[in-house]
Amino acid sequence: MGGKRCRSRCRHWKGDEAIAPANKALRQRLGGIPIEGPHEHERPLLDNLEKQGEAYGIEARVVTPDRWLAEGDTVNVAGHTFEVLHCPGHSPGSVVMFNRDQRFALTGDVLFQGSIGRTDLPGGSMTAMTASLRDRILPLADDTIVLPGHGPATTIGRERATNPYLLEAMRPAPTRGL
Numbered sequence: 001m002g003g004k005r006c007r008s009r010c011r012h013w014k015g016d017e018a019i020a021p022a023n024k025a026l027r028q029r030l031g032g033i034p035i036e037g038p039h040e041h042e043r044p045l046l047d048n049l050e051k052q053g054e055a056y057g058i059e060a061r062v063v064t065p066d067r068w069l070a071e072g073d074t075v076n077v078a079g080h081t082f083e084v085l086h087c088p089g090h091s092p093g094s095v096v097m098f099n100r101d102q103r104f105a106l107t108g109d110v111l112f113q114g115s116i117g118r119t120d121l122p123g124g125s126m127t128a129m130t131a132s133l134r135d136r137i138l139p140l141a142d143d144t145i146v147l148p149g150h151g152p153a154t155t156i157g158r159e160r161a162t163n164p165y166l167l168e169a170m171r172p173a174p175t176r177g178l
């Protein structure tokens with residue numbers, strides 16, 4: 001299987017590979033473009049940025065986004081509109097950016113080909129991940145192209161049919177007793 005789990009070196013502050021927060025110097029260099037995202041549930045990760053950077057030998061500076069993202073928001077990038085799907089599980093503020101017009105989704109560390117983002121890091125939750133897969137990913141149409149944060153591209157249809165985590169999320173909740 002080509003799908004790789006997000007390794008421990010994964011830096012959540014990438015905004016889950018979708019809309020990356022940047023530091024002030026970068027903002028200035030880019031001509032003052034607004035910093036949109038991540039989801040506000042990533043605030044603790046952002047606040048910890050400098051310390052986490054040190055651990056990896058990366059000089060990082062904290063920045064406050066101009067706009068925190070939330071479920072149902074839309075983000076416009078160069079004329080393309082992305083819908084924000086809040087998909088906690090890998091991290092509390094993980095988001096999938098869905099381009100409905102062009103039928104593709106940037107799934108970051110939520111969904112990979114044949115796998116999902118790991119849920120054992122601080123802030124991760126397998127229960128939340130399963131709910132995200134069930135409520136946010138499975139409703140997407142089969143022809144939606146999936147561009148994950150790690151590994152090769154795939155489609156929702158392929159993952160719906162073969163991804164063990166999606167298959168698990170489709171199972172009805174177990175009923176207790178009778």
Ligand SMILES: [Zn+2]
Binds near residue numbers: 006
């Ligand atoms: Zn990652």
Ligand SMILES: [Zn+2]
Binds near residue numbers: 006016090109
């Ligand atoms: Zn990650």
